[in-house]
Amino acid sequence: MYLSDLLRGLGRRWYFVVLGLLATAALSVGAMRLVPVDYVAQSSVLLLPSSSTVGTGGNPYLALGGLQGAADVLARAMTDDTISTHIAPQGSKVKYTVTRDTTTNGPMLIIMATDVTSDGALSTLNATLAQAPNVLRQLQSSVGAPSNTLIGLGTITQDTIAQPEIKSQLRAVILAGVVGLALTVFGTNLLDALVIRRKREPRTSEAVSTARSDAEPSAEPMAPVVTTPTRWHTIAAGPQDAPREPFPARATLRSTSPERSRPSSTTDEAGIPASAPRGD
Known part of the structure; x- marks a missing residue:
């Protein structure tokens, strides 16, 4: 705790400082009467x-x-x-x-x-x-x-x-004053810290509840992910020893309602799809 924070806390709770000073004065007077000259x-x-x-x-x-x-x-x-x-x-x-x-x-x-x-x-x-x-x-x-x-x-x-x-009496009065001032300063700052913490608690709880509500998962079901494996095909017009190139993979389909995947088209021995027209 810095001195500036200490002084600001005393300024915010000045009424407790006044009460502490009055109590310190009463304590010093009591010590003066209890310890005679x-x-x-x-x-x-x-x-x-x-x-x-x-x-x-x-x-x-x-x-x-x-x-x-x-x-x-x-x-x-x-x-x-x-x-x-x-x-x-x-x-x-x-x-x-x-x-x-x-x-x-x-x-x-x-x-x-x-x-x-x-x-x-x-x-x-x-x-x-x-x-x-x-x-x-x-x-x-x-x-x-x-x-x-x-x-x-x-x-x-x-x-x-x-x-x-008056040595004994003066010693008792000084001790009472020091104890009273110390209790006033540290007690006031402790009270100020407790008050500030209580004021921050509602804001903190509200922020935590908001963060929890944002972090909760949605009630909608996750759509299944359907992937189609990569198929290797040969090019009919090319020679038999031509290098084979893969067809690009189909894009990943996302659907909220699962559908049956369509049967893949079949190819004949020449590598031409069955649905394609054949030339005479």
Whole structure:
């Protein structure tokens, strides 16, 4: 199918195109309402060295080296089922992630909370920030680390207003629009082809019946064909050794009513027909 044929079909059934566009718009609005906007709240926390490492009056930011491994361990521990169930119960639309910030060289974690409401995202972020120090303390206590060597956490940034994120909603609306337009175009052309085929069927059947009536044999019987075999005769006036020539065959006779063929004339020994007068 060429593009010109496609456009002509859409032009012939323009009313179906209009209905399809309206249905596509309704489908897009439905997708927008079914897939709500997500709100995201984010915070950045930094692992701080212990007091024994910094020393009295020392600067903790000068001793951040070697804490990247501890940051990875804490990020993995925050995804434990016990902690995740407490922060984001099963069946709810609340989500949170804790990952190490790979864009920096320091032991920094990025905590991101997502919910369908702005207040829900902020509440989830606060709950995650409250759980992070406790999890870090339990990890160090489980290996018997002295209290003066415990690593701490410091909040660097924290959102106070959740930001809307429309990626999921926009993706659903685009998908609904593409599906609606595809169904409109191909459905309209399919309907146009069916309508044209139905219009051509009576003409085709009429032409076939006419051709069949013309091709039927007539009821009149075929006339028999009578042929007369070629007879060889000799010429009486010629010498006996003269070459013999055949008489031309009689024309094929066609008759609608068969007749008995007349008896052929007989010749005598001299080759002269019996009905011809003889000379003295």
